[in-house]
Amino acid sequence: MNLIEIFSFVFVQRALLAGVLIAAVASILGVFLVLRRLSLIGDGLAHVTFGSVAFVLLVGFSPLYVTLAALPLVILSSLAILKLTRTRKIHGDAAIGIVSSIGIAAGILLASLSGGYSVDLLSYLFGNILTVNQNELILSFIVFLLVVSFVLIFYRDLFALTFDEELARSMGIKTKQINTVLFILTAVAAVLAMKVAGIMLVSAMLIIPPLTAMQLSVSFRLTIIFSVVFSILSVICGIIFSFLLNLPAGGTIVLFNVIFLLLIIATRRILPASR
Amino acid sequence: MPVNLISTEDLSFCYNGTEVLRNISFAVKKGDYLGIVGPNGSGKSTLIKNILGILQPQKGSVYVFGEPLASFRQWAKIGYLPQRLSALNTYFPCTVKEIVNLGSGAKASMQNFDNILRLMGIEHLSSRLIGELSYGEQQRTMLARALTGNPDLLILDEPTAALDPETRENFYSLTHELNHNQGTTIILITHDTGVIGKYARQMIYLDKKIIFSGTFEDFCTSPEMTGFFGSGTQHIICHQHDRSNA
Incomplete structure (x- = not known):
């Protein structure tokens, strides 16, 4: 099967489009999260997503609406992480750990209540971008527009907040509101990334492309752009190779993310002054 | 009647039950150069953070440019240089340019931007990454950021801590020039009581509460300060800059 044949399938076209949109969303938000040392928020929210999906499947939602139905709980959990970090003098990693544990524990209990791990639940654990439905594609497009608009409009605020939160507050930036929007969008991105990479690998989509871009260390603006480029390239290469070699798409996409990271690190070592 | 750019009334702040500031009342008028001095842990930086809304006082009120802090919106009028970045990731x-640009409000122009980089001696560093710079260069970058928007009020929290003596002297001269020639109001926190006395029109000695408020000359002749420091130490502080000028 050649590339033209692969791209002629509607479900592949839909997967590529959704994958590119979700990759862009996760990699943009990932830059702000990684630099604020909240890298593992993706992991924590993915575990909550597991609990939410288990609940949604137990209640009996149609698979068409599982992603949408899982959203409210994941958004609330994301805001809980933010709140815990702010009010209880708990560090970000510990706050993520608490919410993550609740999510995974709830998931295990709910899966057990529904008579064990169903095929549906396992498909969310490992992800399958090729099963993206019309609703999820529309949601991806809306979230992509929201994230890009948010970053373009509040770029200066987000940059200041990421660089130094106290400094941002001294500039009159409404850090509380900006943080709230950032955490809500991260929750939505985590749920969408679950579809691409699976619950097990959501954090990879948020962490690895920004880390790859940071190896190039040119400027903040270019770090965001490079992060998006590496993430999108990984999704495209991952989908094509998974199709050609009959491999799981999620794992292949994440492997490409890692390959790009290693390539950039190796190039930087060979050409240390290349900037 | 000069406008108070900053004023506090009975401001008190506790951190985890420990009193850090007690009943602080003072005012800074337009054109003032106020030096805030005091030992480590005396609440100097906490006072500034309360003024800037970074921390919320438990008691008392803060007015900025005549407005209650809660309703103040014109933050571009204030340039702030923090004591140290909370957690600068190396x-x-x-880049230096991106950080300096962060301080530019609507008032800033490219010419102003270049002038400030030159003034701070960092024009050759503008495309370098912040993490690649020495602490002193980072400090000058942050000061350039605070100055880019042509602020009416400059708040500097221990700005010379990491600077070499020559750069430190240049820095104080620059604050003097900004205050005298451009009318920029300055609040500067330092441990360097003797040196700031040479530049500041007013001084506050803080140790959780205001121990002294007045001019440097008053500080040097104040019986309360003699009682606080002892006459020998007070003499050394007050004549430190005579020696540095000699």
Whole structure:
């Protein structure tokens, strides 16, 4: 099967489009999260997503609406992480750990209540971008527009907040509101990334492309752009190779993310002054 | 009647039950150069953070440019240089230019931007990453950021801590020039009581509460300060800059 044949399938076209949109969303938000040392928020929210999906499947939602139905709980959990970090003098990693544990524990209990791990639940654990439905594609497009608009409009605020939160507050930036929007969008991105990479690998989509871009260390603006480029390239290469070699798409996409990271690190070592 | 750019009334602040500031009342008028001095842990930086809304006082009120802090919106009028960045990640991927630009409000122009970089002696560093710079260069970058928007009020929290003596002297001269020639109001926190006395029109000695408020000359002749420091130490502080000028 050649590339033209692969791209002629509607479900592949839909997967590529959704994958590119979700990759862009996760990699943009990932830059702000990684630099604020909240890298593992993706992991924590993915575990909550597991609990939410288990609940949604137990209640009996149609698979068409599982992603949408899982959203409210994941958004609330994301805001809980933010709140815990702010009010209880708990560090970000510990706050993520608490919410993550609740999510995974709830998931295990709910899966057990529904008579064990169903095929549906396992498909969310490992992800399958090729099963993206019309609703999820529309949601991806809306979230992509929201994230890009948010970053373009509040770029200066987000940059200041990421660089130094106290400094941002001294500039009159409404850090509380900006943080709230950032955490809500991260929750939505985590749920969408679950579809691409699976619950097990959501954090990879948020962490690895920004880390790859940071190896190039040119400027903040270019770090965001490079992060998006590496993430999108990984999704495209991952989908094509998974199709050609009959491999799981999620794992292949994440492997490409890692390959790009290693390539950039190796190039930087060979050409240390290349900037 | 000069406008108070900053004023506090009975401001008190506790951190985890420990009193850090007690009943602080003072005012800074337009054109003032106020030096705030005091020992480590005396609440100097906490006072500034309360003024800027970074921390919320438990008691008392803060007015900024005549407005209650809660309703104040014209933050571009204030340039702030923090004591140290809360957690500067060495690998933070941003350039000196990006950071300095962060301070530019609507008032800033490219010419002003270049002038400030030159003034701070960092024009050759503009495309370098912040994490690649020495602490002193980072400090000058942050000061350039505070100055880019042509602020009416400059708040500097221990700005010379990491600077070499020559750069430190240049820095104080620059604050003097900004205050005298451009009318920029300055609040400067330092441990360097003797040196700031040479530049500041007013001084506050803080140790959780205001121990002294007045001019440097008053500080040097104040019986309360003699009682606080002892006459020998007070003499050394007050004549430190005579020696540095000699």
